[in-house]
Amino acid sequence: MKVLHDTWLIFHRNVKLMLRSPLWVVLGVSQPVVFLLLFAPLLKPALATMGAHSQAQAYRIYVPGMLVALALAGGLYAGFDLLRELASGIVERARVTPVSRIALLLGRALRDVVVLVVQAAIIIVLSLLFGLTVSIPALLIGYGILALITLTSASFSYGVALKIKNPAVLGQLINNVAQPLMLLSGTLLPIALAPLWLRDTANGNPFNWAVTGMRALFTGHPGDPSIWKAFAMLGGLAVLTVVWSGRKFAKSVR
Amino acid sequence: MGIIEVKGLAKSYETRSRRKTTKVDAVAGVDLDVAEGEIFGFLGPNGAGKTTTLRMLATLIPPDAGEATIAGANLRSQQAGVRAAIGYIAQGGATTDDATAREELVLQARMHGIGKAEAQRRAIAALAAFELTEYADRACKTYSGGQRRRVDIAMGIIHRPKVVFLDEPTTGLDPQSRAHMWDEVRRLRSEGMTVFLTTHYLEEADVLCDRVAIIDGGVIVAEGTPDTLKREISGDIVTVGVGEEFAEKAGEVLTGQDYLTEVEVRDGGMLRLAVEDGGTAVPRVMRALDDAGIITSTVEVHRPTLDDVFLTKTGRSLRES
Ligand SMILES: Nc1ncnc2c1ncn2[C@@H]1O[C@H](COP(=O)(O)OP(=O)(O)OP(=O)(O)O)[C@@H](O)[C@H]1O
Ligand SMILES: [Mg+2]
Numbered sequence: 210m211k212v213l214h215d216t217w218l219i220f221h222r223n224v225k226l227m228l229r230s231p232l233w234v235v236l237g238v239s240q241p242v243v244f245l246l247l248f249a250p251l252l253k254p255a256l257a258t259m260g261a262h263s264q265a266q267a268y269r270i271y272v273p274g275m276l277v278a279l280a281l282a283g284g285l286y287a288g289f290d291l292l293r294e295l296a297s298g299i300v301e302r303a304r305v306t307p308v309s310r311i312a313l314l315l316g317r318a319l320r321d322v323v324v325l326v327v328q329a330a331i332i333i334v335l336s337l338l339f340g341l342t343v344s345i346p347a348l349l350i351g352y353g354i355l356a357l358i359t360l361t362s363a364s365f366s367y368g369v370a371l372k373i374k375n376p377a378v379l380g381q382l383i384n385n386v387a388q389p390l391m392l393l394s395g396t397l398l399p400i401a402l403a404p405l406w407l408r409d410t411a412n413g414n415p416f417n418w419a420v421t422g423m424r425a426l427f428t429g430h431p432g433d434p435s436i437w438k439a440f441a442m443l444g445g446l447a448v449l450t451v452v453w454s455g456r457k458f459a460k461s462v463r
Numbered sequence: 464m465g466i467i468e469v470k471g472l473a474k475s476y477e478t479r480s481r482r483k484t485t486k487v488d489a490v491a492g493v494d495l496d497v498a499e500g501e502i503f504g505f506l507g508p509n510g511a512g513k514t515t516t517l518r519m520l521a522t523l524i525p526p527d528a529g530e531a532t533i534a535g536a537n538l539r540s541q542q543a544g545v546r547a548a549i550g551y552i553a554q555g556g557a558t559t560d561d562a563t564a565r566e567e568l569v570l571q572a573r574m575h576g577i578g579k580a581e582a583q584r585r586a587i588a589a590l591a592a593f594e595l596t597e598y599a600d601r602a603c604k605t606y607s608g609g610q611r612r613r614v615d616i617a618m619g620i621i622h623r624p625k626v627v628f629l630d631e632p633t634t635g636l637d638p639q640s641r642a643h644m645w646d647e648v649r650r651l652r653s654e655g656m657t658v659f660l661t662t663h664y665l666e667e668a669d670v671l672c673d674r675v676a677i678i679d680g681g682v683i684v685a686e687g688t689p690d691t692l693k694r695e696i697s698g699d700i701v702t703v704g705v706g707e708e709f710a711e712k713a714g715e716v717l718t719g720q721d722y723l724t725e726v727e728v729r730d731g732g733m734l735r736l737a738v739e740d741g742g743t744a745v746p747r748v749m750r751a752l753d754d755a756g757i758i759t760s761t762v763e764v765h766r767p768t769l770d771d772v773f774l775t776k777t778g779r780s781l782r783e784s
Contacts, residue, residue, distance in 0.1 A: 226562060298555050298557035301553060302557035303574055304522075
C-alpha cells in the first residue's frame, strides 16, 4: 500500500514537472519521425526480403521495430535526468524521509513509460497517414510490450546512473549498451539478414522477441507465440531490473 | 542524556588519482553530546568533515565506525526512527528549479506520510512563517538565494522533527539575509526543536550558538559554550590610553593591582593590561588611575574570539584556512 501511495506521489510530481517543459518529449521523438519520413521511400525495396510487397506492409515491419528502439533508447537515457536530480539534492532530500525507496524508482520509471506512450502515439498516427493499419486490441497489447521495455531500460539506466554519477562515462556506457542491443534485436535492420551465430544470440534476447512480437501484432497475428514469449521474458527482466535498481536507490552513496 | 549522542563516529574515503589511492579520513572519531533545545554549532574550515558527519547522522551514509543515538533511536539499527525524528537541510539545498515552493513543501510533507489536506495546510503555514507566501506559486529558480534557502529550511521542518540538521544555513547570504536566517533558527528552537548547524563563520558560531564544537581534519579540537572556549585560552586584554607624560606613572600605579595579570607600558602613552575579565577590571583600573590623578583618554577591551581559540588549538587561523 505504502509503495503504491508513494509511487503515485513521485510519479505525479515527475509528470507535472515534465508537463512544464514538454519540449523534450517532442524532441525525443523527432529523430524517429525524421527517420520515418526520410526512409519511407526506401522502406519497400529494403524490406522486400522480409515479405514487404507494399508500402503498408513495409510500415508494418518497420514501425514496430522503431517503437521498440524508441522504448529502449528513451529509457536508457533517462539516467541523465536522474544525474541532474542527484546534483540538485532532491534524491537525497527524499532519502532522509521514510518514503518507499522502490517508489523513488517506480515513480520515475512510470513517468518514462508515459513519455513513451505519447511518443509512440505520435509515430503511430504519422504512420497511419502512410498506410499503416493496426487493430485497437493489437495496439494495446503492443503498448504493454513497450511499457515493459521502458520500465526495464529506464530502471537499468537509473541504477547505472546511481552507480556511475559521471555524465560523460554514463553516456559512453549507455551508447555501448544501446547500439549493439538494437542491432541484435533487429529493431531497424532485420535480424534475418545477420550471420547465423548472431541470429542464435537473438533467441535469448528478450528485446528481439519483443520486436518479433510487435511485428506479429502489427501484421495481424495476435495469436503468435512470440507475443507471450516476449511478455514472459520482458516481465522477468523488468522485475529483476526494478529490484536491482530499487536497491541502488535505497543505499545510494554520494 | 542528550538528544544527540555520538561516540567514535568515523568515515574515510578512498580516492583514486593516476594509479595512486589515497585514504582521506574525512571524520576520524567524533564524540558529541547535544542537549535537547540547544542550538549546537559545528565550526570548522573547508574539508574539516562537517558535512560528512551530518550526512552520517542523517542516515545518508553508513559510518565506518562509531555509534550514535538521535532522539533515542539508534543510528545503525533504527534508521526509520532516526528519519522520523530529524530534518536534514543539505549544504547545497534541495529545491527543484521548475517546482514552486508550495509544491515542494506539500511533496516533502507527503513523503513523510502526512495526508494531502494536512500537507497543504502545513505548506500554507510554513510559507507564512518563512515569509514566502508572496512567491509561493513561482518556480524556485526565480527565487533569490535567501528565499531559496528559506524554502530548504521550511521543507526540512515540515514534519516537525525533534532535531534539525542545518548544513551551512547562511553561506552565500548577504549580512541582512544572514541576520534574518539567525532569527529563523532561533524561532526553530523556541518551537522546541534542537538545532545542529555547521558553519565556518566565527560570528555565527559565537552569536547564534549555545554550544560549539570546533572540528578540524576530522577531529574535534575544542568544545563548549563560546564564552568558556574563549575564556579557557586567555583572559581579556584592556588597552588604556593616558598620554605620553602619564604613561610611566600609570604603569607604576597599576603594577600593584592584583587583578591584573600583566601590565605593559607601550609607546604613545598606551598601556596593555592582561586581565581575567575585562568587564569588571575596567572600572577598577579607571578608579585607580583617577585616584592617582591620571586622566585616561581611551579605554578598549579586546575579548579573544573563536578564531583565537582555533589558532591556539590548531596553530592556524580559521580566517586564513
Ligand atoms: N564522496 C567523497 N569521496 C572522497 N572524499 C570525500 C567525499 N566526501 C568528502 N570527502 C572528503 O572528506 C573531507 C571532509 O569533507 P566534508 O564535506 O565533510 O567537509 P566540510 O567540513 O563539510 O567542508 P565545507 O566547509 O567545504 O563544506 C574532505 O577532505 C573531502 O574532500
Ligand atoms: Mg560541508
